[in-house]
Amino acid sequence: MFGFLLRRLAVLIPTFIGVSIIAFSFIRLLPGDPVALLSGERVMSPERHAQISAQLGFDRPMVVQYFDYLGGVLTGDFGTSIVSKKPVLDQFLTLFPATIELSFCAIIIAIALGIPAGVIAAIKRGSVFDQGLMGVALVGYSMPIFWWGLLLIILFSGILQWFPVSGRISLMFYFKPVTGFMLIDSLISGQKGAFTSALSHLVLPSIVLATIPLAVIARQTRSAMLEVLSEDYVRTARAKGLSPFRVVGIHALRNAMIPVITTVGLQVGVMLAGAILTETIFSWPGIGKWILDSVFRRDYAVIQGGLLLIAAIIMTVNLIVDLTYGLVNPRIRH
Amino acid sequence: MADATLTPKAAEPVSSAQMRRQMLREFWFYFSENRGAVIGLFVFLALVLVAILAPVIAPHSPFEQYRDAVLKPPVWAEGGTATYILGTDPVGRDILSRLIYGAQYSLFVGLVVTTLSLISGIIVGLLAGYYRGWLDTIIMRLMDMILAVPSLLLALVLVTILGPGLNSAMIAIAVTLQPHFVRLTRAAVMAEKTRDYVTAARIAGASPLRLMFRTILPNCTAPLIVQATLSFSNAILDAAALGFLGMGAQPPTPEWGTMLAEAREFILRAWWVVTFPGLAILITVLAINLMGDGLRDALDPKLKRS
Numbered sequence: 001m002f003g004f005l006l007r008r009l010a011v012l013i014p015t016f017i018g019v020s021i022i023a024f025s026f027i028r029l030l031p032g033d034p035v036a037l038l039s040g041e042r043v044m045s046p047e048r049h050a051q052i053s054a055q056l057g058f059d060r061p062m063v064v065q066y067f068d069y070l071g072g073v074l075t076g077d078f079g080t081s082i083v084s085k086k087p088v089l090d091q092f093l094t095l096f097p098a099t100i101e102l103s104f105c106a107i108i109i110a111i112a113l114g115i116p117a118g119v120i121a122a123i124k125r126g127s128v129f130d131q132g133l134m135g136v137a138l139v140g141y142s143m144p145i146f147w148w149g150l151l152l153i154i155l156f157s158g159i160l161q162w163f164p165v166s167g168r169i170s171l172m173f174y175f176k177p178v179t180g181f182m183l184i185d186s187l188i189s190g191q192k193g194a195f196t197s198a199l200s201h202l203v204l205p206s207i208v209l210a211t212i213p214l215a216v217i218a219r220q221t222r223s224a225m226l227e228v229l230s231e232d233y234v235r236t237a238r239a240k241g242l243s244p245f246r247v248v249g250i251h252a253l254r255n256a257m258i259p260v261i262t263t264v265g266l267q268v269g270v271m272l273a274g275a276i277l278t279e280t281i282f283s284w285p286g287i288g289k290w291i292l293d294s295v296f297r298r299d300y301a302v303i304q305g306g307l308l309l310i311a312a313i314i315m316t317v318n319l320i321v322d323l324t325y326g327l328v329n330p331r332i333r334h
Numbered sequence: 335m336a337d338a339t340l341t342p343k344a345a346e347p348v349s350s351a352q353m354r355r356q357m358l359r360e361f362w363f364y365f366s367e368n369r370g371a372v373i374g375l376f377v378f379l380a381l382v383l384v385a386i387l388a389p390v391i392a393p394h395s396p397f398e399q400y401r402d403a404v405l406k407p408p409v410w411a412e413g414g415t416a417t418y419i420l421g422t423d424p425v426g427r428d429i430l431s432r433l434i435y436g437a438q439y440s441l442f443v444g445l446v447v448t449t450l451s452l453i454s455g456i457i458v459g460l461l462a463g464y465y466r467g468w469l470d471t472i473i474m475r476l477m478d479m480i481l482a483v484p485s486l487l488l489a490l491v492l493v494t495i496l497g498p499g500l501n502s503a504m505i506a507i508a509v510t511l512q513p514h515f516v517r518l519t520r521a522a523v524m525a526e527k528t529r530d531y532v533t534a535a536r537i538a539g540a541s542p543l544r545l546m547f548r549t550i551l552p553n554c555t556a557p558l559i560v561q562a563t564l565s566f567s568n569a570i571l572d573a574a575a576l577g578f579l580g581m582g583a584q585p586p587t588p589e590w591g592t593m594l595a596e597a598r599e600f601i602l603r604a605w606w607v608v609t610f611p612g613l614a615i616l617i618t619v620l621a622i623n624l625m626g627d628g629l630r631d632a633l634d635p636k637l638k639r640s
Contacts, residue, residue, distance in 0.1 A: 138624065139620060146591075273484030276484075280579065
């Protein structure tokens with residue numbers, strides 16, 4: 001298992017270095033003068049230009065600049081926002097809990113509905129339920145989620161007025177963030193109605209963000225389950241007279257879950273991309289909206305830092321998924 | 335079959351045209367077994383037709399602003415007129431006409447992006463799988479890097495560098511989709527390379543280029559075709575998403591995602607300006623994905639009946 005970990009790391013580290021090169025080059029590939037872009041000053045005297053250039057280290061050779069950048073990244077320095085003048089990492093850490101909260105709710109919805117749906121579809125293969133479910137799953141998989149979010153807003157916020165349109169909590173409530181997770185903070189604050197308000201703000205964005213992972217997980221569970229159900233050991237379990245529930249729930253499901261775990265892990269990247277759209281539609285103050293706002297504000301330092309941070313998170317999650325996979329399925333380690 | 339070989343007629347070699355026809359027939363047999371796939375194919379063909387015939391069938395110009403008919407609801411809703419069947423947008427343009435012209439953009443994006451990523455992916459994948467060694471390592475690490483960043487984020491970053499617009503969006507999306515083709519091609523090449531027919535061709539003196547493109551590649555096409563359909567629908571979705579975020583096609587282009595972005599602030603007042611462009615995206619993507627499922631069943635015997 002340790003060797004497996006080392007082998008995975010041996011692939012991961014070059015990839016991370018590569019992404020850091022992409023992030024590093026990003027500023028230098030933009031049309032225009034990187035010094036002017038990073039300082040945010042449009043008109044500069046040559047002296048001022050030279051001064052900032054030296055301050056940012058742009059007067060040194062490219063290789064030195066890169067290692068300087070990498071050294072900064074490894075010690076937690078992801079640059080400073082051009083607009084707010086705050087460290088990128090600080091901003092990221094303040095906003096990230098909002099995205100985690102949203103993604104976590106979404107993945108719970110996707111797993112809680114997707115796995116049972118896939119299992120039932122596989123058991124009742126070819127039935128109306130199976131066909132209907134796979135049809136719905138394909139629609140979900142093809143869904144432009146930004147439109148789906150707008151539709152839900154029209155129906156549930158506009159016509160029915162069940163859920164709020166945007167934000168994380170009603171403006172009536174204010175408390176100091178403790179954990180950054182609104183659901184927990186609202187409980188800690190002890191204010192009446194705060195938790196319900198936070199929860200009702202979460203419903204629509206979580207559904208939107210869950211849609212594609214839900215469809216993918218349902219489809220994957222169904223096909224994994226179908227494969228396992230035709231195996232000999234399942235027939236043996238049936239022949240032994242085990243209850244259908246035990247055969248499906250214990251014998252088949254456990255093995256069918258192996259590919260499903262990978263699928264769930266892969267959805268993390270999908271979710272972070274989906275977060276850009278979902279957070280924009282629902283004005284959810286997370287990292288997806290932050291990155292997009294930075295694109296519009298031309299805050300290139302934030303885009304650069306955010307790109308690397310998000311890639312690092314995805315790589316870490318993929319590593320964890322790989323290791324879990326190695327634990328569940330020892331064959332993969334070799 | 336055994337009897338047939340005895341008759342002199344069947345002893346003649348089967349021409350490649352006959353063989354191709356036979357393969358096509360077999361393909362259609364499996365493809366048409368999947369009802370959804372056939373529906374998807376017909377919807378897709380209808381969309382292609384709409385895109386080609388747009389100037390003929392669109393009732394209005396997609397850019398003409400009818401100032402006296404701003405935010406008219408669709409014909410069946412209260413206050414709608416038959417002049418604007420699906421209503422008008424906030425500046426009085428006919429939504430139906432814009433949707434019809436929008437089909438051109440979406441299909442064009444799908445076609446260009448898929449072609450770009452397919453061709454570049456095949457070339458890079460062939461090189462990696464055929465030569466292996468350091469070239470393979472470098473290529474695969476590069477692909478890992480691209481895959482480590484969420485596709486939409488990477489596309490956003492690339493569009494920031496290239497400047498917003500449909501062309502930048504297409505290049506950016508092609509870059510994010512390309513690694514899938516590289517990986518598929520590489521895996522297939524590695525599997526095929528050690529087969530006897532490849533060795534035979536090499537001994538017969540085939541050059542590496544011929545081996546790669548004429549000998550090996552035709553035997554790797556099935557998964558590539560399936561992936562190409564997936565990429566086609568992904569490209570349309572991502573281009574619409576970029577348009578929606580204001581980084582793809584720019585207004586007043588009647589691109590579906592861009593139309594949604596322009597309509598966003600009116601969602602609670604005029605449901606039709608938001609509903610129809612999104613529905614157009616969904617139907618197009620769904621049709622292509624249905625086709626993709628059918629193609630996978632028909633082309634990939636390993637995945638058949640799953």
